[in-house]
Amino acid sequence: MNLDFTPEEQAFRxxxxxxxxxxLPDDIRTAVADRxxxxxxxxxxxxxxxxxxxxxxxxxxxEHGGCGWTPAQKYIFQEELSLARAPxxxxxxxxxxxxxxxxxxxxxxxxxxxxxxxxLDIWWCQGFSEPGSGSDLASLKTSAVRDGDDYxxxxxxxxxTLAQHADWIFALVRTDPKAPKPQMGISFLLIxxxxxxxxxxxxxxxxxxxxxxxxFFDDVRVPAENLIxxxxxxxxxxxxxxxxxxxxxxxxGLSKERLRWARDTAAEMAAxxxxxxxxxxxxxxxxxxxxxxxxxxxxTQLRVVAADSGHGGEGAGAAASILKVKGTEVQQRMTEIMxxxxxxxxxxxxxxxxGRNEAVEDRWLSAAAPYYFTMRKVSIYGGSNEIQRNIVAxxxxxx
Amino acid sequence: xxFDFSDDQRLLKDSVARFVAERYGFEDRTRMLAMPGGRxxxxxxxxxxxxxxxxxxxxxxGGFGGGGTETMILMEEFGRGLVVEPYLxxxxxxxTILGDAASGDQRAARIERIVAGDHRLAxxxxxxxxxxxxxxARATVAVGDRLTGEKIxxxxxxxAHELIVSARTSTGETGLFFVDAAAxxxxxxxxxxxxxxxxxxxxxxxVPAERIAGDGAAHLTRAIEAAxxxxxxxxxxAMAAAxxxxxxxxKTRKQFGVPIASFQALQHRAVxxxxxxxxxxxxxxxxxxxxxxxxxxxxANIAAAKVQVARAARFVGQQAVQLHGxxxxxxxxxxxxxxxxxxxxxxxxxxADHHLDALTDxxxxxx
Numbered sequence: 010m011n012l013d014f015t016p017e018e019q020a021f022r023x024x025x026x027x028x029x030x031x032x033l034p035d036d037i038r039t040a041v042a043d044r045x046x047x048x049x050x051x052x053x054x055x056x057x058x059x060x061x062x063x064x065x066x067x068x069x070x071x072e073h074g075g076c077g078w079t080p081a082q083k084y085i086f087q088e089e090l091s092l093a094r095a096p097x098x099x100x101x102x103x104x105x106x107x108x109x110x111x112x113x114x115x116x117x118x119x120x121x122x123x124x125x126x127x128x129l130d131i132w133w134c135q136g137f138s139e140p141g142s143g144s145d146l147a148s149l150k151t152s153a154v155r156d157g158d159d160y161x162x163x164x165x166x167x168x169x170t171l172a173q174h175a176d177w178i179f180a181l182v183r184t185d186p187k188a189p190k191p192q193m194g195i196s197f198l199l200i201x202x203x204x205x206x207x208x209x210x211x212x213x214x215x216x217x218x219x220x221x222x223x224x225f226f227d228d229v230r231v232p233a234e235n236l237i238x239x240x241x242x243x244x245x246x247x248x249x250x251x252x253x254x255x256x257x258x259x260x261x262g263l264s265k266e267r268l269r270w271a272r273d274t275a276a277e278m279a280a281x282x283x284x285x286x287x288x289x290x291x292x293x294x295x296x297x298x299x300x301x302x303x304x305x306x307x308x309t310q311l312r313v314v315a316a317d318s319g320h321g322g323e324g325a326g327a328a329a330s331i332l333k334v335k336g337t338e339v340q341q342r343m344t345e346i347m348x349x350x351x352x353x354x355x356x357x358x359x360x361x362x363x364g365r366n367e368a369v370e371d372r373w374l375s376a377a378a379p380y381y382f383t384m385r386k387v388s389i390y391g392g393s394n395e396i397q398r399n400i401v402a403x404x405x406x407x408x
Numbered sequence: 409x410x411f412d413f414s415d416d417q418r419l420l421k422d423s424v425a426r427f428v429a430e431r432y433g434f435e436d437r438t439r440m441l442a443m444p445g446g447r448x449x450x451x452x453x454x455x456x457x458x459x460x461x462x463x464x465x466x467x468x469x470g471g472f473g474g475g476g477t478e479t480m481i482l483m484e485e486f487g488r489g490l491v492v493e494p495y496l497x498x499x500x501x502x503x504t505i506l507g508d509a510a511s512g513d514q515r516a517a518r519i520e521r522i523v524a525g526d527h528r529l530a531x532x533x534x535x536x537x538x539x540x541x542x543x544x545a546r547a548t549v550a551v552g553d554r555l556t557g558e559k560i561x562x563x564x565x566x567x568a569h570e571l572i573v574s575a576r577t578s579t580g581e582t583g584l585f586f587v588d589a590a591a592x593x594x595x596x597x598x599x600x601x602x603x604x605x606x607x608x609x610x611x612x613x614x615v616p617a618e619r620i621a622g623d624g625a626a627h628l629t630r631a632i633e634a635a636x637x638x639x640x641x642x643x644x645x646a647m648a649a650a651x652x653x654x655x656x657x658x659k660t661r662k663q664f665g666v667p668i669a670s671f672q673a674l675q676h677r678a679v680x681x682x683x684x685x686x687x688x689x690x691x692x693x694x695x696x697x698x699x700x701x702x703x704x705x706x707x708a709n710i711a712a713a714k715v716q717v718a719r720a721a722r723f724v725g726q727q728a729v730q731l732h733g734x735x736x737x738x739x740x741x742x743x744x745x746x747x748x749x750x751x752x753x754x755x756x757x758x759x760a761d762h763h764l765d766a767l768t769d770x771x772x773x774x775x
Contacts, residue, residue: 010417010477011410012697018409081409272772290768297768301691301712304773308690312411320410331683395676402675405682406655 012311014081022085029093032058041094042270043372044347044380046218049132049174055096056129066103066127068254070111073123080317083256084310091262092269098257101133101170102126105250106179109197113238113246118199122177136166136180136200136224137247144396146181147191147244151226153182153198155233160184160198162206162229168390172209172222175202185241197243199235206230216379217358251392255317255329259310259336264303267343271296274350274373283352292349299342306335327405330397337387337394344381351377411693413481420463420474421481427458428489434742437490437604445567445598446606447492455493456525464503464634470520476696479634480641484692487645490742490749492604494528494564500638501563502529504631505572505584509620514586518570530568530589532559532610533628541758543574543628544582548612550575553619555585555612563756565608566598573610573617574624584624585617603752604745630703633710636757637695640710640717643753644692647685647720650728650746654678657732657743674731681724688720708773711763718753718760725750 014022037051059065060074067086069075078086090097098104107126110119125131142149151164162182172178178200188194200207206229211219238246275296279289313328348355355377388394402408413421431451440448455461463478465471472478479500486495503522506515506529521527536558538546548557555575565571571587571594589596593615598608620627655678658669668674695713698706725747729736732743739745754760767773 010413010693010697012694014409293772294764294768297764297772298715300772301715301764301767302687304694304712305687305691305716308694309686311409312690312693315409315411318409320412331686335683335687398676398679399672401679401682406651406675406678408655408658408669408675408678 012308014085018079018081018085021082022089025086025089026093028062028064029089029095032062033093033095034058037096038094039372041096044376045372047096049171052096052099053129053132056099056102060128066107068104069107069123069127073107073111073119074127080256080314083254084261084314087257087260088262088265091260091266094266097260097263099129101135101179102129102131104254105135106133106199108254109179109237109246109249112249113197115234117234118237122199131176132171132174134169134172134175134178134202134224136169136178138168139165140167144393147195149181149183149195151180151182152186153184153196153231155184156230158233159230160233160236162198162200162226162231164226166224166226167221168212169209169222169224170220172202172224173211173219178202178224179237181243181247184243188241192244194241195243195247196240197237197246198231199237200226200229200231201235204229204231214383215385216383218379218383220383251329255313255332256310258329259306259332260340261303261307261310261336264299264306264336264339264343267340267347268296268300268303271343271346271350278350292346295346295349299339299346302335302342303339306332306339309335327401330392330401333391334388334394334397340387341384344377344384347373347377348381413477417477417481420478421485423458424460424482424485425488427454427460428485428491432489432491434490434745437492441492441600441604446600446604447494451493452528453525455495456523460495461499461525462519462523464499464507465519465523466507469507469515470523476634476637476699479638480692480696483638483641484645484648487642487647487749488649490604490646490649490745492606494530494568494606496635496638496642497530497562497564498522498528498568501531501631501635502572504634505531505620505627508630509584509622509627511621514618514620527570528564528568529570529572530562530565530608531572531628531631532562532565532587533574534559534561536560541762543625543632545574545576545624548573548575550577550583550585550617550619551614552578553585553617555587555615555617557612559610559612560607562596562608562610563605565596565610566606571610572620573612574628575617582624582628584620584622584627586620587612587615587617591615601752603749605752629707632757633706634699636710636714637692637699639753639756640688640692640695640713643717643721643750644685644689646746646750646753647681647688647724650724650743650750651678651681651685653743653746654681654728654731657735661733677727677731681727684720684723688717691716704770705774708767708770711758711767712773714758714763715760715767718763721750721754 037055040047066074067076067078071077110122139149153160153162180198180200181195182198183194184196185194206227208225210223212221275292278284310332351374354374462471463474467473535547568589571589573585573587574582577583593613595611596608598606601607659667661668691713695710698709728743729747735741736743
C-alpha cells in the first residue's frame with residue numbers, strides 16, 4: 010500500500026510541467042483560465058505544439074504517434090495540462106476516431122486519416138445523437154442505403170459539438186432497419202463535411218454560445234470505402250469507446266485547477282473588501298468541503314489507475330461510471346463556487362457572452378455564468394448520470 | 409502507487425474475515441450483548457490466540473509490528489460483523505499511547521500481558537463540561553501523582569483493568585497517567601451504548617497514578633488520529649455490510665408482484681450508496697497510510713477522511729433502513745444495528761462538522 014508516485018513518475022511530471030511552462034502560449038492559457046471560448050485557431054495551434062513535441066496522441070499505438078505511457082503517466086499528463094491551464098485533450102480526434110481507426114480501420118483508412126487527425130489537419134466531429142435518440146442511442150434513424158460504390162445517407166444528427174469547424178464527421182447510421190435488435194443494424198461511417206447535401210445549423214445554448222449544432226443529411230453520397238469495419242457492426246465499434254480509457258474520466262486536474270483558482274480569487278476579493286470576512290469564512294469552509302470531495306474522487310481515480318497497472322487491490326466496481334458521475338458532480342460544484350464569487354457582477358454578458366470585452370478587468374466575471382450554465386452538460390452527455398446509475402445497478406449490484 | 413495488499417496482509421484479511429464469519433454471526437452477537445458486560449470473554453481470548461491483540465505493537469515489545477494498513481484491514485472486517493469488542497479503545501487508542509509515549513519499563517510491564525489478552529486498558533479523557541472534543545484536561549487535576557476528577561464516554565471502561573487518564577498538572581499542562589481500575593477511590597459506572605458498545609463514567613477521588621512522560625494532549629491527539637483512521641475502516645466494513653444486506657433485500661422482497669429491485673428509483677438509491685461506499689473506502693485508505701506522515705499532514709488527511717466517511721456513514725445507514733422499509737426499524741433485523749453503529753462512528757472522536765472546521769482552520773489539505 011503506497012499512494013506516492015514513483016521517482017520516475019515524478020520526473021515525468023516535472024518534464025511535462027517544464028514543457029508546459031515553456032510552450033503553452035499566453036493567450037491560450039489566459040482563455041482557459043478565464044473560461045472564455047478558445048478559437049479554432051487556438052485549438053489547432055495548441056494541438057500542433059503538442060504534436061511537435063510528440064505528445065499529441067499519447068494513447069495511440071506507438072507506430073501512429075503513441076507514447077506507450079503507463080496509466081499513471083497518462084493520468085499525470087492530463088492533470089498537468091489542466092493545472093497549467095492548457096486546453097484539455099481534443100477528444101473527437103484524439104480519444105475517439107483515432108483509436109477507432111487504429112483498432113477497426115483499413116490500412117488505407119489509417120494511411121489517409123491518422124497523421125492529419127493527430128495534427129488536427131482534419132477536424133472531426135461526432136455524429137451519434139439524434140433528436141429522437143439520446144439515452145436510447147440504438148434507436149437512431151439516420152439511414153445509409155447502399156447504391157453502387159456509395160452509401161446514400163439521409164437523416165439528422167444533433168448536439169454535434171463544433172461541427173461548424175469540422176472537416177469530417179464520424180457517424181452512426183442505420184444500414185439494416187430490419188435487424189432483429191436495433192443495435193445490430195447500425196454501421197459506422199466517415200463522412201466528408203463538404204459533401205453535397207450536408208447542412209449544419211447552429212444551436213444556441215443557455216450560455217448564449219454556439220458550440221453544438223444540428224447536422225442534416227439529404228441524399229449525401231458517401232463512398233463505401235469510408236465504412237469502418239463491417240456493415241451493421243458499428244454499434245460494437247462505438248461501444249469500444251465506452252470505459253476503454255479510464256485514466257482521465259473524473260477530470261481531477263480540471264477541478265483541482267478550479268479549486269486553486271477559487272482560493273486565490275477568494276483571497277483577493279477578501280483583501281480588497283469585495284467579500285466580507287463572514288462570506289470569506291463560509292467560502293473557505295465550502296472550498297475545504299469541495300476539496301475533500303475532490304480528494305476522495307482523486308484517490309478513487311488513482312485506485313483505478315493502479316488497477317489498470319496491475320497494482321489495484323480491489324479496484325472499484327464499474328469504476329468508469331462512478332468516476333463519471335462523481336467527477337461531473339465535483340466539476341459542477343466548482344462552477345457553483347465560481348458563481349458565488351462572481352455575485353451580481355457576473356450578471357452582464359459583454360460582447361454577446363463571449364467574454365472578449367477587454368474593458369472588463371476581470372474577464373472571468375463575465376465568463377462565470379456562461380461556464381456555470383454550459384457545465385450542466387457534463388452530467389448529460391457521454392451517457393447521462395442516470396444512465397450511468399442504470400449501468401452500475403445492473404453490472405455491479407445485479408439489480 | 410500501489411493499492412495492493414501484501415501476502416501477509418491478505419492472510420490477515422482472510423483470517424479476520426473467517427473469524428468474524430464463524431464467531432460473530434448476528435445471532436451470536438445478540439446473545440453476547442445479553443451477557444454480563446455486554447460481550448463474551450471467550451472472544452477476547454480467541455482474538456489473543458489469533459494474534460490480533462498484538463497487531464499494532466512493536467515486535468520489540470512483543471507485538472507483531474503492524475501499521476495503519478493492518479489495522480484498517482482488521483477494522484473493516486470488524487465493521488462487517490458489527491464486532492463490539494473493545495479493540496478500538498484497548499488496542500488502537502491505548503496501544504498508540506503505549507507505543508508512542510510510555511517508557512520501556514511501562515511498556516514491559518503491560519504489552520505482553522495485553523497481547524496475551526490478560527490485561528485491558530481504556531483511555532479516559534473526555535470530561536462532562538468544556539468543549540466536547542477537547543484533548544486538554546480541565547476539571548481532572550493531578551496533585552503530585554494523585555488524580556481527582558470525572559471522565560465520561562470512556563470506551564471499554566467498564567471492564568478495563570487499567571485506565572490511561574488525562575489530567576491537568578500543577579504546571580497547567582495535560583499529562584497522561586496510568587490508574588489501576590481497582591484502586592481505592594476509582595468508581596466506574598458502565599452503561600450500554602446504543603450501538604452495542606459499552607461506555608463508562610469514571611470518577612476519581614485522590615487516586616494514585618503513574619505518569620506517562622511528555623505532552624499528554626499531543627499523545628492523545630495522535631492516539632485519536634489512529635482511532636479515527638480505524639473508525640473510517642470500520643465504517644467502510646459496516647457500509648459494505650449495509651449495502652450487501654440492502655441489495656439482497658431488494659432482490660427478494662416483492663411488491664406489486666415483482667421484486668422491488670426492478671424499480672429504478674430504488675436501483676439508483678442503491679448505486680448512490682455504492683458510490684458513497686467507494687469514496688469512503690478511498691478515504692479510509694488515505695487515513696491509514698497517513699498515520700506515518702508528519703503531524704500536520706497526518707492531522708489534515710485524517711480530518712478529511714473523517715468528514716467524508718462520517719457523511720457517507722449517515723447516507724448509507726439512513727438509506728439502508730429506508731430501502732428495507734418497516735423491517736429496517738425492527739430490532740430483530742441486522743440492518744438497524746448497522747445503522748446504529750454507523751451513527752456512533754459519525755460522532756466518535758469528532759463529527760464531520762468538527763473535522764471540517766478543523767481542516768478549514770489549517771487552510772485545507774496540503775497541495
